[in-house]
Amino acid sequence: MDNHTSSSVPHIHSSPYRPFLHWLKPTTAIPIVLYIILSALGVSTSSLGSDYLRQDSTKPLGYEFGAPQSIRSDEFLRNTPMQLGVLAAGETISSPLAAEPDLVTQIPNAGFVETIVFFDAAALRLGPFLPDSMLFAGYRLFPLLLLLLFCPRWLQKLGAKPKLAWFGTSLFIFSPATFWWSFLPVTIAGFAIAGSYLVTVAAERWEQSRRLSAVLYAAGGGILLARLVTGYIPWALTIGVPIVLATSVWLVWPKAERRFGLLALAAGSLTSVSVLVLMVWENLPGIKAQLATVYPGQRITTGRALDPGELFGAPVLFKLQSSGTVLVGTNASEISTGFTIALVLAVAMIAMSPNLGRDRDSAAMITLAACCLAWFSWVVVHWGTIGSKIPAANLVDPLRVAQSLGFPAILLLSLVLSRWAAPVGKALPVLIAASCALITAYGGGVTQQTRMPGLRGFEVGLAAFAIGAVVYFMVAHPHRRWPFIIPVLLAASAVAFVNPITIGLGDLRASASAQRMLEEGKKARAANELWATDLWFDDALLDATGTPILGGNQMSGPNREQWLKLDPTAQHEFVWNRGASIIKFAWTVGPDIIIESPQPDVITVTVDPCTLQGRGFNVTYVVSTQPLQGSCLVPEQSLQWFSQNQFVYAVQK
Template identity: 25%
Template sequence: MTEGTVVGRLRRIWSAWVERYRDFTVPRADGLPNRRVLLAGPALVLVFGVLAVGLAINGTSSGMFHPELSTSKDPDLIAGSPAAIRTDEWNVQTVWAIAQVEQGLPVINESMVGGMDATLPQDLPRVDWSVAFRPHLLGFPVMDLDHAVALKWWLPALGLIAALYCFAVTVLPRRPITAILLATGFYFSPFFQWWFLQTTLWPVAWALVVLTALIWCLRSSTRIAPIVWCAIVGYLTVVMAMGIYVPYIVPAALVVAGVGIGIVARAAGDGMRWADVARRVSGILIAGVVGAAVVGLWLFLKRDTVAAFLGTAYPGERLYPTGQSDLTYLAQTVSSSFALALKSGGWLGLNSSEASTFLLAGAFLIPVVVWLVIRRVRARGPVPWAMVGASAVILLLIAFLYVPGWDAVAHLLFLDRTLPPRLRAGMGLASIIIVVLLLAELSERMRPGRVLVGAVAGLFLASQIAIAIAVLIGGGPDTLATARYWWILAPLSALALYLLGRAHGTAGVALLLVVGFITSATVNPVYRGVLDLRETDASAAIRAYDAEVPGARWVGVGEGITTAMLLESGVQGFNGFQGAPSRDLWSEVDPSGQYEFNWNRLAGVSWKPGEGEPVVANPYPDQILSTFDACSAFAQESVDFVLSDESVWLRSDCLTKEQTFTGGKADSLTIWRVVPTN
């Protein structure tokens, strides 16, 4: 066979595949994606999810406890290393989840004296009606712990990918490959990987589903599809709201409002009567009202817990004023090329999670949006109002951060209930929406010139170089060296912006995925199951001693391993990350109420050695550290056993050593019995 024959055959095969792809992606008559295209992305996500959950593979950092227990390699750590900074996951949510499993998934967890509501704000696995709207927790009643944790890890993330894919193919019905690449790249944003919790992911997924449903309701020529989308909106509204973390909900809601108004305005501008617009979007409004009613009922039933939580000293009802940010925050927000520095503990003065951000491609491409609007206005064509709305939301968030003096308006928009680092979620969401909409609007016949797009890419590259110079001057070469490969990632990101602005969408999106994967794929480990402290000898001994004394109570003194061990073992005590503070607990620790400001907060409760009655302090706003003296009236009346680790030295006439467990650290855990004073 000659070379020409081989080339010709390959061309025919390629042409045949292209033709099949075109046939596969033919849109419906109303311009929306056909069923195969719409479901292809979710189907791929489902297959991955089934495999990952079936193998119990997830990204938990619960292996942080392994060195406390053994000097050997963690057999369940497949790749990477645990992320110490992600304490909300491995030291709070995972520990509490295991405590819930140990106690039988109750609504009121009894690990801390006085009990704690498992539904909020911790969102723990439990068995009650509200868990129907916590899909990531549905594995705990029916699966073993390892697989349930895997489902909890993956479901919100895969929901995010599926939501962006559906939005993208709704706008780009002939480009499912571009859509799945874009959705996967968005998932690998540093912000999501460093804040990998359901409270972060569900609001963004909800926003994308609402906008997708809005487009379907306005364009669909059939009745069934809009009804299905409205039902999904109603369900996800409850899912999102039950996360109750307002700093992430507000930015997502503002993006929905801005882009949604733009979508409606475009439909009206295309000739649809306002009465028809109202009729078509009424389903979404009804779904939102029904979802809000379910949430309202839930909050009413939990009103005592909500009132106690809102009455805390921290977080309480925090209001953030306008115009309080500085250039450092701006540098953190746009420094996506330096994301690998976060693996070294932080960037520009913030820890890794707080400093994480997105590659804000859409935000940098706002000049292209302006160019497109001007072209459309001059040609008397349809204005891309949805892009205008997304751009306006980004500018609104920037104004809140840098322009003072409009606090009353910001309060009406709920902006003052969020925090600057959390606003990046809204910027990232609006930015990716701009990218999708630009992909639909730009083409070889309708695209800005090389000068404008080159200037946009150059501006991004210049911002990265400026940050590098500032870090080099302020922190030295060693600090800049932690941001590995920034000098490669910055040009790649700039090239992605150029390709997107010049209508080379698939190539630009592929580069976004490459950059995201390089910067974020190793943030979380690849872990099999979860490290379950109940499987240790120490936990078995704790349960045995606890059974000796009916109603026994414990205190853990030392590092986090003591608190985690007690909680997962299912015994009752005075350690844990509390939600709404238990008055019963603190009336025993602080009967006079002297330290109420210190303990009336959403915070982790831990103990250190001291003398006399407990002294309660706050090393950080979300930490409560109290002193413990076994001879104090508190200990004599309320504590039966103490668990300590090697970080503290406990010696007291009121303590007798019962058992010591060696492992990763010498004498790492010791059980003590509290005995009467002489």
Template identity: 35%
Template sequence: MLPWLGYLALVVSGVTTSSLGLLSRSGSVTGGQWGASLPVRSDEWLTAAPLELSTLANGSTMHSPLSNGPDLIYQMSSGSPIESVLFLEGNLLRLGAWLPDSMLFAAFRGWSWLLLALALPPLLRRFGANRPMSWLAVALCMAAPAAVWWSFMPIRVLGIAAAGCYLLVLAAERAQRGHWWRGLGLAAAAGLFLPRLLTYYVPWSLTIGVPLVLATGTYLVCRKGERRVALTVIGAGAAVGLFLVAGTFWENWTALHAELNTVYPGLRRSSGAALEPFQLFGAPGLFDLEGHVVGGGLNQSEISSAYLICGVVAALLWPLAWAHTATRERAAQVTLGLFILLELSWVTLTWGELGEHVPGLSSLPPARVAQTIGFPCALLMCLVLSGWARARSEGATSRMSPELRRALLVGVVVAVLTGYASGRLPAVVEGMPTWQSTTAAVVTGAVAALLTWRPASWLPVAVTSLVVVLAGVTVNPITFGLGDLRTSPAADRARALRAHSLAEDSRVVSDAMATNALLVANGVPVLGGYQVTGPVERGWAEVDPADRYEDIWNRGASYVLFSFDGQPGADPTVIEVQNDLIQVRTDACWLADSRFDVDRLITAVRIDSPCADRIGRRMTWGGVDLFVYALTPSRTASS
């Protein structure tokens, strides 16, 4: 009940952790939130938020004629029958014509949090966790640096996986009691969630979601007397899931084909490599990073990770807890442990060319594995600590070291590893004080010792949860509503442009990311903007008929930006500004003459072209004054 009440409170108040306040008239946050918005996660406030708001404004997802729709990546619905079932909560964004946008936005963003709170604790209790440890797992995952610095993207994966797995377990339990129809219904419901691991961000689905799914499978089938029921339930869920994902892929076939054939990420192949210690065990030292500069072309999110150190605690206590763990619980724990070892080998050993040919693993960049391996480690630690608590309660500690000595040993090992790894952070974080790594080592060691000493008590869980929450509480703001993206003169102007574009069946083009975000968030059809799934080759053939720049524009997870300083009469030039930023350099007449039906151009610079006439008054957005130009084809302009 409490998770539902919390979710309802977030929805009614329109609260999210989005940094969309950075998209404002002044270019800085002016109010409507607690805490600071950090620009480092532009994937969230500059890409995801405008795309989600565009669905609220338009009733379905929008995309440029150069780019395929974002439905598969962001799991939003455009109204196609099958994807509307699979991407269930994505339909919330299609209700903008009837319900307040801020509430719907909050409902969509908070959905994965609700799933995690409802499903993960009872699922872990099936695997052998006691109640305090089952909730500690939620705190360790929700507050992990890799979660808070990546705008809770990993939590979306974990929430979906946990919901699907828990429904499968419930389905098997109901069927085992003879309630077959209930069991099959719950299995079908599981099929609504688990196939979604094949979309969104697949590398993290593999590192976060798949271990939990495999652990659930082994848990269900390990008992001989229940194997037939378990296999039947799993088969029913798989059948529903395969139907839904196959249908969704069919409905989005063009986008899927484009994504799989992009230079990045579709055709990218990676191999295992030994990473730096701070990338593995440095998570406890990743606090108070907001005011620091990260070197080496990285940023705070790129060096963030989850708590792999939890795996060390699990390894130290597992032999002592093993005898006091049921067989099917062991099966789930061993599955998690083996998957963690596989992931660990990917980030500690050099696999060479062999790694590029291993199915599944070759799609995992080692840095992304290092960021997320701590999530299954946190789950495993909570399961092992629960077994350790049972061992102590059953009087097995008489043959072991005294409880306090064991807790101190675990604390010392954890402190040493954390101190060593965190001590390497100043090499990439400019100005990071030495006391930060020392503090991280001492606090993490003390917390590990406390959890080991009292593994069945709520007190160490509360202390640990408080520590990890405080470490990342300032990373994301608490935002109320949608800010200037909906309530500002610039937003009013954008909606007027939308009305014009819909009436004339035309598009708008801009040369600034913040301007595109404003337009997209208000449902304005644009040329350029977001190319998250992959390119539309027919559209790019207009820009690059000779395919001279295909290696640049044939990308997903990218941004397409136009500039208007190209040579008049010349073909456009496509420039790779950075890995995920594609710039098309052209002029106003080419845009007006193209088949993209562009008739409005917005820029902060003055355009001197026979095809562009400034209209209306200027508008202010992002701290700059913008001018709107009406475009006229060159033949019409010359006459």
């Protein structure tokens, strides 16, 4: 009876539906279902509800829980308007003064290959057909979905236990720099880990002689990994590269499977290099402009010793959630880091680990540790002129290393803890915990003295005690679950109220001013016309509604031919030859044009609006915070934005 039953019922392993069954597991299904629900509701963590982006701040539109973060202006005044502009226009709208920014923003425009690589942003082109709030939320949440789906799998592939894989993933997400940098670390790691994991699957498929499947997985991984050399390069180097190197070593380490690992790496690398070459060809003018910029293209740095607060101050950053916290010489984004203390703990445990073998998991772990220690040396040793000559590393400011080093360190710690055996006695756990607590107290104390004077000694001590306690229980009881749940809960509580929960797109879509500009944007795009304003917040509104503007973002670098219309002798090229910058206009009367850079990422052009058309710019409307006098200007209906009436003028030819 039993034998008959077992032979007549097909095994799940032989089912043709087996490849799809893992999507029904709770650890996979729950993130996907939540992603779909949150996207459909238009939920994001954007600070687009800032007063700067309100028609009338006393009558805000939309739903927002929590306070917008003014320090995240890069998010709500640059990235969000740019992304909403794609939703409105179906394409990227850039200033004629700026080179095409596709590789920097990771938002494709006309290129076929970049559309494949940046497929998530390409979905924003569906704005004319699907709800904007749904597409925007889906785009913003997608990297987090990737991390939740692939980071635990990748860690387990490299030897982590399931509970520790989720521990590492969760602590990665709830690190201070994740929330204070608008989830940029998650975006970088999400694609890097997903791509790395797909390449490991490709190796398995090759071993199983499933060649077509292997090629597809390797190609998919290669496409995801191609993004690493675009976007924010410093953190791609500190977060993404260690992930890729650890995966590569894991693939080629065992002799018996080395051929399959090499095949997967070769196919993935060939795909990455191929699409990169094609993307470079598609974006050659923008790349040339970026490489030729004064800032940041020609900026070279070197390693230098940072203070302990910059390295180990993360546990005291819960204080940033308190309103009225005063920071000296920095801001909440710049001071925020990952949990670098995880590197100290991981390296100490590796040194004391008696069961470190020569298997592929150990090799991957040591590779990740070596990458972390190499970057750690960049922030604790003064490298001088030698450091400035090290390719790639000389592009990364030590402060950016300090902010991001905790992320690969957390992944490393997950792997180390998975191999850790509970020590006999309490002396070793106490020693390790006390060391981590003292280092935290040192970092917190320096932070208190130099950057956060409102931080109390009691709070520094509390953070140090919490680190010591969780480290002790993790080291002493590695086989239990609760020692790994507590630190995740503590980390989550320290960042829970950093970003608002926003439903919908607020005044950027629901207000009368936004609706007006959506229509004006359609007309301007059809007629190849430009608007120009003297207020960054007005630029953000026009950008978000797909209205072509003369100012705004200059992300990759300048369009030199267009800038020479304003500066024919290139006298001010040192000022306008910048990337990662904002172009602002100020209105005056007379023929003189003044081009200045009050700070590294801002370019200010003071000009008579009536001279712009004579310079070759088809500016047909000008917006001003003050009344203007000019023979070419005809008053139009005012535009209310930033709780002010902005003066609008038609520019006569």
